Amino acid sequence: MSAAHQMLLGHYLPGRSIVHRAPLAAKYLVVLAMGTAVLVWRIPAVGLGTLALGLGLFALAGPRVLRAWAAPLRQLWWIFAILGIHQSIINSPLFALTLVSGMLAVIQCGRLVLLTTTQAALLDGLERAAAPVRLLGGNPATIALAVALMLRSIPAIATSVQELSDAAKARGIGRNPATLAAPVVINTVAYAQRTADALAARGIMERN
């Protein structure tokens, strides 16, 4: 997976800043507070204010994290542009500004959690949060592992798409998504089988 994809998804960047060291619950509370503020007060000041606050938190997390702030804008700017233009037409430019800035603020705040928290800490948090499923006979560790595997499969599938796309291009087939769909699915299933073998071989989630 390319570095750009990693940055877009919020790949963990090691550090010892106050944001890195903050408890996971506190980080989630900030995301929740920002999301709630953006949803409740739909005015430009709140949208832009939360965006500025988020940028400040990125700066607090250190220069490496701050450099990653613009990644979604570099790659997904056209989505925000379409959304902004659409909302400007059907509502108003001010509403478009509120919506786009608020949305970006919350996305960035969510990314900040991923950029400053190890996956192990995220999964431990998820495992604790999922503890009530024990009452229904479920296993929180299984849920956490399933999420870890889902996150792990994103770069694996992205790499598979990239490789197949390059192979198709090299053979002059072009980058028709319909042509790539079947081999991507086959590669993904093969990857899932290899992962299952690896987990079984490591005795992870052994039942018997």
Add this chain to the structure above:
Amino acid sequence: MIRFNQAGLILPADDPTQQGRTVLEPCTLELAERRIAVIGANGSGKSTLLRMLNGLVSPSTGSVAVHGFDTVRQAKSVRQRVGFLFTDPLSQLVMPIVSEDVELSLKASHRDRNARAAAALHALAALGLEHLAQRSIYDLSGGERQLVALCSVLAAGQDILVADEPTTLLDLANNELLQGTLGSLDQQVIYATHDLDFAAAADRALVVAGGKIAFDGPAHEAVAAYRWLVRHGSLAS
């Protein structure tokens, strides 16, 4: 001690795509040497033989036992004793950061997160990999990834390591690095390889051809026997 008691794999005759194909003919073996190599052509049955060692493949005939534990009925006990290293480390590494992946192997034995993190660092240091602890698995070289995958396997504390072509995807430098690391382990190591020099360094080697154990003996003799089979076109079943 690993025992194969007439263990083999014959696919079901009622499967139209397999039609009763013999993947590995029933064989009886005792594997006790410290380093055992398995050599043979692609599709000869090497991987099937290795996968039977920790229950990833169940024999259709006979049985396989590791330290007396049956690999099918007591798979959990077997996997606590037999680690498995795959050809492609990226298939094996689940977590994105090196230390996190090693920690995953330690989750069952270390419930406390800090103790687990310390044990993971200790396991990495044992292989001289502590400097990679906070690196992303995507930023590592092929050799580093394979060493991290090895560390994740060894962290669980098994006393037997099975490696299925662990050096196939590596360049010369990484190949030698991994061979050196595998050679220095205290564990019994059973490995499949196409590298005949690597195979010749073992205490014993098995040649698998067409689903049969075609030769079993000292490694240098096994390599010579394999070369003979290749030259005389005798590898097909």
